[in-house]
Amino acid sequence: MADVVEVVATDDPVRPLFSPAGELTAAARSRLGLSQDALRDLYRQMVLIRRADQEALNLQRQGELGLWGQFLGQEAIHVGAVAALQPDDWIFPSYREFGMAMCRGIDPADMLTWFRGLSAGPWDPREFHFAPLAVPVASQVPHAVGFAMGSRFKKSKDVVLGTFGDGATSKGDWHEAMNFAGVFKAPVIFLCQNNHWAISVPLAKQTAGSIAERAQGYGFPGIRIDGNDVLGVLAAVRGAAERARRGDGPYLIEAMTYRMGAHTTSDDPSRYRTETELQAWSVKDPVGRYRAWLEGQGIIDGAAIKTIGDEGESMAHAMRTRLLAFTPAPPGEVIFGRVYARPPDSFLEEREEFEASLESS
Numbered sequence: 001m002a003d004v005v006e007v008v009a010t011d012d013p014v015r016p017l018f019s020p021a022g023e024l025t026a027a028a029r030s031r032l033g034l035s036q037d038a039l040r041d042l043y044r045q046m047v048l049i050r051r052a053d054q055e056a057l058n059l060q061r062q063g064e065l066g067l068w069g070q071f072l073g074q075e076a077i078h079v080g081a082v083a084a085l086q087p088d089d090w091i092f093p094s095y096r097e098f099g100m101a102m103c104r105g106i107d108p109a110d111m112l113t114w115f116r117g118l119s120a121g122p123w124d125p126r127e128f129h130f131a132p133l134a135v136p137v138a139s140q141v142p143h144a145v146g147f148a149m150g151s152r153f154k155k156s157k158d159v160v161l162g163t164f165g166d167g168a169t170s171k172g173d174w175h176e177a178m179n180f181a182g183v184f185k186a187p188v189i190f191l192c193q194n195n196h197w198a199i200s201v202p203l204a205k206q207t208a209g210s211i212a213e214r215a216q217g218y219g220f221p222g223i224r225i226d227g228n229d230v231l232g233v234l235a236a237v238r239g240a241a242e243r244a245r246r247g248d249g250p251y252l253i254e255a256m257t258y259r260m261g262a263h264t265t266s267d268d269p270s271r272y273r274t275e276t277e278l279q280a281w282s283v284k285d286p287v288g289r290y291r292a293w294l295e296g297q298g299i300i301d302g303a304a305i306k307t308i309g310d311e312g313e314s315m316a317h318a319m320r321t322r323l324l325a326f327t328p329a330p331p332g333e334v335i336f337g338r339v340y341a342r343p344p345d346s347f348l349e350e351r352e353e354f355e356a357s358l359e360s361s
């Protein structure tokens with residue numbers, strides 16, 4: 001008889017932490033080992049990124065940004081995932097991961113220069129271990145896997161988080177990345193932010209069955225969790241990262257959430273979804289829900305909540321001021337500046353030609 005190939009990894013440190021419905025169990029929650037300061041800081045980060053998101057929307061509406069794509073409602077995923085990783089681990093984001101970038105320490109005003117059309121790559125990915133925001137849907141997923149393979153070849157312990165929306169899982173790139181990662185045991189965590197919509201296409205119109213369970217077909221575990229629980233996201237990503245660091249390969253986390261805002265400022269969601277659906281998700285708001293839990297545990301009080309709210313206001317003000325005062329690099333530098341460490345002569349000639357054309361126009 002032919003050998004039976006075991007395709008489902010039995011070593012799954014994440015699943016025992018969750019109920020079958022994807023809720024972090026009370027026992028797992030109490031074993032997270034986070035200090036009260038750390039627990040409060042998760043709330044603080046969610047408040048800050050939400051406030052930055054709101055300010056970016058205001059800026060776009062005032063004509064100061066070309067476009068904005070809110071992540072309102074997805075803050076628990078942004079904060080929980082980054083908190084679960086080591087600073088040297090890498091993140092390969094989609095266009096909606098502004099909050100994750102902030103949690104990684106990237107200046108939000110710098111990031112907004114991109115949405116204002118004044119910069120082409122506002123941060124150095126090597127400094128923050130945070131790749132550029134990928135606009136072509138799912139293109140960052142094979143990048144994450146390739147980078148994770150590089151980490152393995154270098155015998156580094158750094159793992160990679162690739163994050164994407166539910167719509168991205170319909171793309172060929174996503175399946176190729178999953179397959180490659182499974183075969184070669186790439187140290188990568190696939191984090192799907194299932195916010196139920198891909199612009200105007202609802203989940204049911206492009207995905208039959210569970211995204212999480214697809215992992216089994218690629219030979220590694222997957223789980224669907226409550227993506228509006230910051231501690232649940234943290235626990236899942238941490239478990240998956242530790243497993244990848246041990247050399248046991250990839251993991252797929254499908255974090256269920258909801259895109260509370262429009263797809264971007266170019267979209268009008270009232271044309272395709274109901275107010276009732278929005279209301280149903282409002283009561284599961286990740287920020288309010290976590291604040292209520294912290295209050296119930298006696299970890300946060302009204303004064304601390306106000307201090308954090310005030311910090312959000314000053315941060316938003318500073319972000320706006322810095323952005324509006326930003327002077328862009330000359331176009332020649334923006335276009336040609338970061339292409340080669342040692343530019344060939346032909347490239348320098350092209351740059352000169354381009355700059356001369358600007359002077360003459």
Ligand SMILES: Cc1ncc(C[n+]2csc(CCOP(=O)(O)OP(=O)(O)O)c2C)c(N)n1
Pocket residue numbers: 096135136137164165166167168169195197198199259263
């Ligand atoms: C390759 C490609 N095809 C189409 C688009 C247009 N587009 C931008 S976002 C999007 C939907 C993506 O939905 P999802 O992956 O669920 O992410 P979400 O926007 O909900 O965060 C589409 C089709 C694109 N950016 N790239």
